[in-house]
Amino acid sequence: MYPAYLEESIHLVEDTRVRRLLETMPSLDEMGKNALLKLYHPDYIEASMRQLQAGVNKGDSTPVELADLLEGNSRINPDTIDPSKPDHNVDVLVIGCGGAGASAALLANEEGARVLITTKLRMGDANTVGAQAGTQAADRPNDSPAIHYLDTMGGGHFDNIPELVEVLVRDAPSVIKWLEQLGVNWDKAPDGTMHELSGGGTSRRRLHSARDYTGLEEMRVLRDELRNKKIDYLEFAPAVELILDDRGQIAGAVLINLETEELVIVRARAVVMTTGGIGRLHIQGFPTTNHYGATADGLVLAYRAGAELVFIDTMQYHPTGAIYPLQILGQLVTEKVRTLGAQLVNISGEQFVMSLEPRDIVASAIIRECRERQLGIGTPTGETGVWLDSPMIDMIRGEGTIARELPAMVRQFRRHDIDITRQPILVYPTLHYQNGGIKIDTEGATNVPGLYAAGECTGGVHGRNRLIGNSTLELFVFGRRAGRVAAQYAKAVKRGSPTMEHVRRWQQELAKVGVAGQRPVSPRLLPDYVRRTHGQARQAA
Amino acid sequence: MAEQARLIDIYIMGRRCQVPEGLTILTALEYCGYRMIRGCGCRAGFCGACATIYNFKNDPQLRYDLACQKTVEPDMYLVQVPFFPAVKALYDLEKLEATGGKVLSLYPDLVKCFGCNTCTKTCPQELEVMWFVSDALRGDIREVADKSFDCLMCGLCAARCPQGLVPYNMALLCRRLYGRYLTPVSEHLEERITEIEAGKFDADIEELKKTAEKELRRKYTERDMEPALEQHWE
Structure with missing residues (x-):
């Protein structure tokens, strides 16, 4: 239920609704977009960034929260670990089990590799399940992979790595089919035609959805298939360090049992890194849509092993995070709400941006509306945001559309006595996605022999801004490729002797540049949300 | 802000704790010093990791919810639900x-x-x-x-x-x-996969890859946008 003082603004939103139904906001031209981004997008706040002083990307800028961890100290003492005495010995180790990890494990298994998955939380408790809106694939007659390519490059400000985008758009339709063959239920018409929607920055209707539970539907099917295929997995066992051999190739990883804090040594011929995102680092203090374990671990591990990172200075702030009520602060209000027709409006009920611009543009426009123009709406807990006018959807597309298309959103707000079929939603940008990450080629290979990566922990395919529905797509396209190729590599590779030498070298480098004493241990593993009370003796996390 | 809210009593594994109104079961546990390992996943109501059981001080009836979504109420008795094994059939x-x-x-x-x-x-x-x-x-x-x-x-x-x-x-x-x-097969999806495999779009994509950035920007700005609203929306 909204507090009484917001009624006046809600009335203005209602009064202007019919007029706004006919009102089209023009799309911004390129100059307008660039000016908006430079002034209001959080990526452009220089004080939030720092240059790395150690490692492959020395000199590159990245948010201070990530810089601290990339320059962090190892959690292990390499002298006390004997990597030649493994607890598990496999061909392919998959680190992380969201959509990318599950796809990689299934394809590596299909290639005949012995696969072990290890994951920080439970299998499938990943950002994938929170992806609501859909998965892009250019499969309608008026669409083509080339148009999908152009949309993706434009959304990423033409900085994307073209070869990766090409693979993304080419593989997309076959990925949709692969998922359906595994039993994913896509939204379809009775004649089999896919029910597809537009999203911010897409020039065609291209989003394949499963109500507003798309990622959940994809993940629960893949997880079930992993179990049917009897692929081994460890839960609550994140990796804390990679193991290399004396030839500089990947040789496995050191894991930690989160409950017993025992270390677990895994010997593997190839490793696929699918650790996902970064939201729980709360870059610039933003709330996040991300799951509890999204702490950039994969970037830290790969970086320390010598893998190159790209685009680590750009994050995605999803334009519409919930800001009211407090219980769901920062949680995702899916872009599908705008896709279905809801507009963004200010305190006076006026539109201020075309609602289906790419995400970085919409987010910047909301920040401008609240900070510069002071036309945002304040919540009782001190947040400021704008209205997302959800009730319009049923006016445009017919009564019952919201209930049918957005059951998760209806349910989430109904818990707090807000009926989104009748009342608008209060939103503000929330930290959603890391655009950059580990540099890969079209098969998911990194510059470290035997180390593959896929999904949100990689960078390049989205350039400086990811489009809606390209993230779930990326998981399956590159997860499948990385899994298959990692299995083939594992068969062919000549193994050397495993060592922890690279960790020793890393610590020496940190000491040499003089930052070792100032940096935390990393990877972070989990955020710390525990309230500290006085008189409480507690070990540092 | 949370500090100014009214404090309510809840019971965690029987221990009485005071927490500000408006927290979820999950954030209330963290407020009271519990660092989650199990029983916490997406924190947004999608993964099911934080399924929980609770009741009230003077009402023994068990209730069920997601800890990340449910707001705490006065006199709630909270537990953490441990791992619960369940049968899953294996099949091809x-x-x-x-x-x-x-x-x-x-x-x-x-x-x-x-x-x-x-x-x-x-x-x-x-x-x-x-x-x-x-x-x-x-x-x-x-x-x-x-x-x-x-x-x-x-x-x-x-x-x-x-x-x-x-x-x-x-x-x-x-x-x-x-x-x-x-579910009925999507003809248009099948066709598109065949077209891609036959190389129908290779030249188009290759040309875009070779296009200079300035020209690519022009093409992007001038591309035709399909209306977001379908003609035959059911």
Whole structure:
């Protein structure tokens, strides 16, 4: 239920609704977009960034929260670990089990590799399940992979790595089919035609959805298939360090049992890194849509092993995070709400941006509306945001559309006595996605022999801004490729002797540049949300 | 701000704690010093990791919800639900038939359902669990797929079923059968895959890859936008 003082603004939103139904906001031209981004997008706040002083990307800028961890100290003492005495010995180790990890494990298994998955939380408790809106694939007659390519490059400000985008758009339709063959239920018409929607920055209707539970539907099917295929997995066992051999190739990883804090040594011929995102680092203090374990671990591990990172200075702030009520602060209000027709409006009920611009543009426009123009709406807990006018959807597309298309959103707000079929939603940008990450080629290979990566922990395919529905797509396209190729590599590779030498070298480098004493241990593993009370003796996390 | 809110009493594993009004069960646990390892996942109501059971000081009736979504109320008794094992049938989807008989043979305990409706009362997503169990018994896979669609697979229904049924895993089997065998094929998807394999778009993509950035920007700005609203929206 909204507090009484917001009624006046809600009335203005209602009064202007019919007029706004006919009102089209023009799309911004390129100059307008660039000016908006430079002034209001959080990526452009220089004080939030720092240059790395150690490692492959020395000199590159990245948010201070990530810089601290990339320059962090190892959690292990390499002298006390004997990597030649493994607890598990496999061909392919998959680190992380969201959509990318599950796809990689299934394809590596299909290639005949012995696969072990290890994951920080439970299998499938990943950002994938929170992806609501859909998965892009250019499969309608008026669409083509080339148009999908152009949309993706434009959304990423033409900085994307073209070869990766090409693979993304080419593989997309076959990925949709692969998922359906595994039993994913896509939204379809009775004649089999896919029910597809537009999203911010897409020039065609291209989003394949499963109500507003798309990622959940994809993940629960893949997880079930992993179990049917009897692929081994460890839960609550994140990796804390990679193991290399004396030839500089990947040789496995050191894991930690989160409950017993025992270390677990895994010997593997190839490793696929699918650790996902970064939201729980709360870059610039933003709330996040991300799951509890999204702490950039994969970037830290790969970086320390010598893998190159790209685009680590750009994050995605999803334009519409919930800001009211407090219980769901920062949680995702899916872009599908705008896709279905809801507009963004200010305190006076006026539109201020075309609602289906790419995400970085919409987010910047909301920040401008609240900070510069002071036309945002304040919540009782001190947040400021704008209205997302959800009730319009049923006016445009017919009564019952919201209930049918957005059951998760209806349910989430109904818990707090807000009926989104009748009342608008209060939103503000929330930290959603890391655009950059580990540099890969079209098969998911990194510059470290035997180390593959896929999904949100990689960078390049989205350039400086990811489009809606390209993230779930990326998981399956590159997860499948990385899994298959990692299995083939594992068969062919000549193994050397495993060592922890690279960790020793890393610590020496940190000491040499003089930052070792100032940096935390990393990877972070989990955020710390525990309230500290006085008189409480507690070990540092 | 949270510090200014009214404090309420809750009980965590029997211990009385005071927390500000407006926290969720999950954030209340963290407020009281508990660092989560298990029982915490997406923190947004999608993964089912934080399925939880609670009751009230003077009301023994058990209630069920997601800890990340449910707001704490005065005199709540909270526990952390440990790992709960549940049966999952192993199968090769490619070798199954989409029939009720097949579902029943993989989940034979279905016939033990005596209609107590505990599963429905337990579901934090408010799904009609018992109804889709009876749909499964009748062999109506399509109905099971539809009614169970919003299932997060938190497992509470199976944890509470006095007859040991596992509705959430059974329903997943039905949804997979439905997606694999019972939905009509998308002709346009099949065609597009064939076209891509035949190289129909190779030249177009190659040309875009070679296009200089300035020209690519022009093409992007001038591309035609399909209206977001479909012509024949049902």
